[in-house]
Amino acid sequence: MLRQYELVDRVLDYDPEADEALLNRAYVFSMHAHGSQKRASGDPYFSHPIEVAGILTDLHLDDETIATAILHDTIEDTVATPEEIARLFGPAVARLVDGVTKLSKIEAQTETARAAENLRKFLLAMSDDIRVLLVKLADRLHNMRTLHHIAKPEKRRRIARETMDIYAPLAERIGMYEFMKEMQTLAFQQIEPEAYESISRRLEQLKIGGGDKIAMIASGLTLLLTRAGVDAQVEGREKHPYSIWRKMAERHISFEQLSDVMAFRAIVPTVEDCYRAMGLIHRRWPMVPGRFKDYISTPKRNGYRSLHTSVIHAGNARIEIQIRTPEMHAEAEFGVAAHWAYKDKVKAGNQTSWIRDLVEILDTAASPEELLEHTRMAMYQDRIFAFTPKGELIQLPKGATPVDFAYGVHTDLGDQAVGAKINGRVVPLKTIIENGDQVQILRSKGQTPQPNWLNFAITGKALASIRRHLRHTERDEQLKLGRKLLDDIVHRLPAQIGADALAHALQRLKLPDEPALLIAIARRTLSDAQVMESLMPGAAGGDVGHALAPQKSAISIRGLTAGVAYDLAQCCHPVPGDRIVGLRRPDAGIEVHVITCAVLSELAERAESETDWVDVSWGETEGAVARISIEVRNEPGALGVIATVIGAHKANIINLRLDNRDTGFHTNTIDVEVHDLPQLMRLMAGLRAADAVNAVERV
Template sequence: MADSIEVAKQILSLAGKFSEEDVKLLAKAYNVALYAHENYYRDSGEPFIAHPVEVCRILAQMNVDIQTLVSAMLHDAVEDSDGKVKIEDVEREFGKQIARIVDGVTKVSRLNAPVGTTDSKLKLETIQKMLFAMAEDIRVIFVKLADRLHNMRTIEFVKDEAKKIYKAKETLEIYAPIAHKMGIYSIKWELEDLAFKVLNRNEYNRMKSLVAEKKKEREQRIKEYVQTLEKALRDNEIDGYVEGRFKHYYGIWQKLREKGKSFNEIYDLFGIRAIVNDVPTCYSVLGVVHSIWKPLPGRIKDYIASPKSNGYRSLHTTVITGYGEPLEVQIRDKEMHAEAEYGLIAHWIYKNGVNVKTMQKWVSQLLEWRKELTRDFSGLEEFKKELQLDEVFVFTPKGEVKHLPAGATPIDFAYSIHTDVGHRFTGAKVNGKLVPISYLLKNGDLVEIIIGKTAKPSLDWLKYAKSPRTKAKIRKYFREQLQNELMERGKDVFRRVSKRLSKSMEEIMDSELVKKYLQNQGISEEEFYSRIGEGTITYGELINLLTPLVEKTQPKAQEEKRKPRSPLSTIEVSGLKNIEIHMGKCCGPVFGDEIIGVIGKRGLTIHRVNCSNIKHVETDRIFEARWNKDVQSKYETTLRVTTREKADVGMFVQLLENKGISVLGVPFMTSRKTYSIISLNILVSDLRQLEEAKKTLEGVNTVMLVERGKLS
């Protein structure tokens, strides 16, 4: 095995100048990792120690500090050593800082991001833990990204196909977006291409082949463009260099899908980049470029004056060359170039020290994500959207730049300033003119928020908010403000249910069934009532939850009382005797409806004469039927209710039961943006009582339509 000092020197030689103490520290870490991974092998057949060494090499090329490199060497030592190395050992031998990074990477590595699952609770917990580990020390994610990059570079050796696909999806959905958000494009692009190769090898190979053909054609022309700009820089006595650049395969494939274009219609597959010494020179080079080639209107982007939210800075311009084709030119200084390649890592370069302001910004951002995920994000999907949304940048009256998701409105801007500013929002001016809350902000807009001392949030704002964080803050406000009201409303609904089930609230809440439900959901009694009050737990779900409890204890006589009488005694059928009779669930006939009987395998089924299900039934299967007026009974049927807003099921049940009409269940309920639909299974004595039930519900001002429905 290689000498530890030589390994350390070789790694550190990639990173520039390091002291002898650094060499000794990294060599010590190598020896610990060697001990931890002794007799362990990777799927490729290599000794496991090759992996942490390669992760170190990836990071060394990015000029990270010695603590990050030592942490990278030890990042699997605790997780994959059968207990030979513990986190306490790392802290004792290498100090708290390195132990914290190793512990963070270990925690993230143990989290399998729930790709493709519908378990929202698991998604929330996983992402919360991931963000927590990242927020403890931003270098955790540096190590984790390098770890994932090397694993993806060697993923072809993984024999388990399901595991390979999972890792590729996780890379594409979680790690590549994080690298993008942190501005680490060199890792982002490679991660995307490697995952793309696993998930869609045919398309990957197609893109690779198309680019190879085009690249061969274009190399000479790109070389000509580079030489032309380099000569112009020399003629203007500007110190710098020019390089050609090529778009990566996954980016090309995405563009083809999103734009609906053919490969030959994409003109920015290749471009050139000028790297100079300072910011003023960047603008000088822009002038030089435009003196050589004519700029395309509207295609000049100044990310130096207004950097992207991940810190990316550069000048972009698209020009028309002498060949009549578009060419994108990027212009940046050396520091910007390092940041464009390595993002936040460039701020943690050993020789320059830590850029405290940038680190604080990102740590606070991660903490904010973690805090809001606690209750206000809808899980992994929202997190992925937050990472991947396109952005617009707008200005405060003081000239501060705010980055918001594309499609953001003034309410998003208000909450991005401060939560209290959002809560007291009354209006907005954009570029000096009043605009509605629905106005879509555009790049470069100057936005001024108008606030009122007594103003309060409105639930309508959720319709106009684009940012998940804005929506989270609005929802949180209403939860906090209305908590007591929601609890009381929930208790009121629960009280009606308990009365209907002939059990006290205390008896139901003390049951093992409810206690187990609260434990599984991880909520308190107060939260349980609040969820009922706000409709998160619907009336139908409540009935379904408590049904087993009632079935165990309900007296048989009481149960019989709730059931409709057998149709045999209430229906008279012409020409048939001693046959089993059923009521049609498709139309739910009740006493007073015009009815007919249809013979089938189960016996005779009674339908309303206008039931759509019997239109095409053969005439020889149809028999005349009529109600027996001398027999009293109850009939089960369904009312379908459409409302303008979320249906208050508890209120509907109370209104009907006040009229002596029993509600047997809520088999169906759905909510949309502008309306809700709910089905109520009810027990009535005749058509007159059914009409009374309809009129009662139609009297509610939010109800748009009440009609008979299908029994479920």
């Protein structure tokens, strides 16, 4: 553990103007506050905040941040109060300490909810001052270094998983790759101990078997560059175990098949030297196609700049080489924190626009699960680059569509998108954007987010915004419908109801307020008879539980008597010829699904004990209704073509709905009555053959 004078001397070495008295006060206060508290390792608890502060001195952070690190656990774990911290150390340090303080008193019902609430408050705090994140990452890094002292394996794995899912991606997003790599390695050791041991053992065997191969290759690279007049400092290393394991999993290959386990870094004086060195290396060894990346001309969103390439070195060894300047290297190692060393705090603040996106997601997430899903999407996906018509660079995850691009530019643009042009060509909004594409979003003030966008949008910001709009729209529509249905129910009562009747009805139905009643009526979770009975007992005139039970049909059921009541599931719309299965729940008839229906998969995963599976088969039937989605060109007569094709196949249109409309294409959902599956397949093939039709899918 660092002594008081050692810690202060470290700070004064890189910042002679630091407030020495502030650091001394913080050290003494924290030591007295934590007193005799012990960590799981048996060390004094006070050693932890001092080691966190020591980690941050390596980043050359300012005195307020170092004081915050020393004090970061005092409010949570001691009797110290925020007011006391503000009085003794100033409002800036108090605000930072409050932002970093762990939120242990949060009461939530599930681990997911607790993690989401911690993440929510943490993101809000760090959006105000990025130093909150720097202290928190150093805190988590030291906790991971001492994680092996915790006795319970399940607790170690939980902390490691949280580190892998949240803190390592956060470190990566602000460019602190050394923090990220060490946290990933320590977490991987707990989550996949056998894989970690196996890869580590093989890396050791590789060292022994190949001699000092890394040093020899590094020496050869240095010689190549210096002979050409490029002053280069070259170093090499094996990739860390988690990086190797992830590549093996992504490529579905064994360790022996993985050729690029060695990485080299060349530090050269200027940007011009970077490109010159790259040319020299490519002239000396063949480049691996598709592996050259220029992050100098097009930096990553976190500010990372470097040239990357992979070459086939002597003996068919594939090696990765990174080339950068000393300033780029400092930023690559420590990201935003590096700007404190360069006294460039303004630039550090400008590199956190992605945090604003995360904070916007906080306002739109409907549940803890949705918040965690969208946040991880925003933090931890491979990126591509696309351009606006004015040349502005927009970074997106691989697989992104114009909808994601529009929301990446601005939420209003996403909400109003009606179409897109990629490289000047009109395309559907679900088209996948390629690296380097120029994207123009076509907008209309009358447009609103469409439900089918959820099928192809992939960014957390886009999904959160679409779902928020749909929730509000659905609620408004349900309230209007519920009000209309309730007025009709009241009109059918045998007498006019009193002023208190609605309040008593809510009590009988155990609903909190009138909007909840209206939504329940609109969703048909309450029958008309139940509402009538709650408003005026006896008005329903019978057993309200079965007063309005829908009429069921009958099909053959192997092992049961014919004539059992059933419903054809609305999620998959089975038709004669589909392989089907029945689903029976308590107090309900049998629901018939296609065997491949996604709802069945969800139920199987939940393993619902009260759900019975029933083996069913088609009996005699005159047909069924299938639902298909048709994407047609936006041109006169297109719907007439569809209707003609459907009529020619002796099918009948039951319902048609326009789901999506943009400049070039319309997407319609059509319910058609068909005899059986072969007829449906012939119909879909006929539709696909029509020139006006772009795509046909069964819903």
